[in-house]
Amino acid sequence: MIVIRTYVVSRLFYEADRGPRLATLPENRPRRNQVAPVSLLAERRSDAEATAALKLPDDWPDAHDTGFLRFRLRQMRERPEIQEWFVYAVVLPEGERPMIGHAGFHGPPGVNAVKAPDAVEVGYSIFEPHRRRGYATEVVRALIEWASREHSIQRFIASISPENEPSLALARRLGFKHIGQHWDEEDGEELEFELRISDGA
């Protein structure tokens, strides 16, 4: 994340929900922006907060997400043209605009657990104090709606550990169907879920 593609993300959430509780990153900044992840990794947190117009949680990024940021930043630099297919900060649009999680895609169409050329894979995380309020549901629906509208994507994948009850429940609630499983070097066994939508869905 904080792959700070501010414009797409803001637009994404504002259009996805008429009365948005969620926004990501500053509106009206239609530009690619690697400043925030670089600042974060260099521990210049206030620079990252100013650039992204959000308040970071004190304990974020943790070691796991620092690794994740490094990985994404490398990808962004290698292929800036696919930045919109990475991850976004999820921000509450009130007060200090706290960042409450991150969500996005594993990459452009074709980068997904089942290697389907026409599918994208979604990923999401809501920080613990903000869970069970419907934020992940809202965010993932908005991502799907955006990818379908802007890029005509009709096939979505999610890979979820069989022990991850919250995420399994979320996927089912969104209409994903179990289609298979695989072994991930880092995350172990993962169940593969798919959502197919049709035009106008």
Ligand SMILES: CC(C)(COP(=O)(O)OP(=O)(O)OC[C@H]1O[C@@H](n2cnc3c(N)ncnc32)[C@H](O)[C@@H]1OP(=O)(O)O)[C@@H](O)C(=O)NCCC(=O)NCCS
């Ligand atoms: C999975 C996760 C993103 C869900 O975020 P969330 O904002 O709490 O989800 P929502 O509030 O939109 O919940 C939607 C539904 O999912 C289900 N759900 C969510 N958390 C649940 C839990 N702890 N136990 C059982 N069901 C749960 C419920 O059906 C819930 O609806 P309800 O609260 O009205 O009953 C969050 O738990 C998380 O970040 N976990 C850690 C990271 C992670 O596992 N990411 C996914 C990797 S595949």
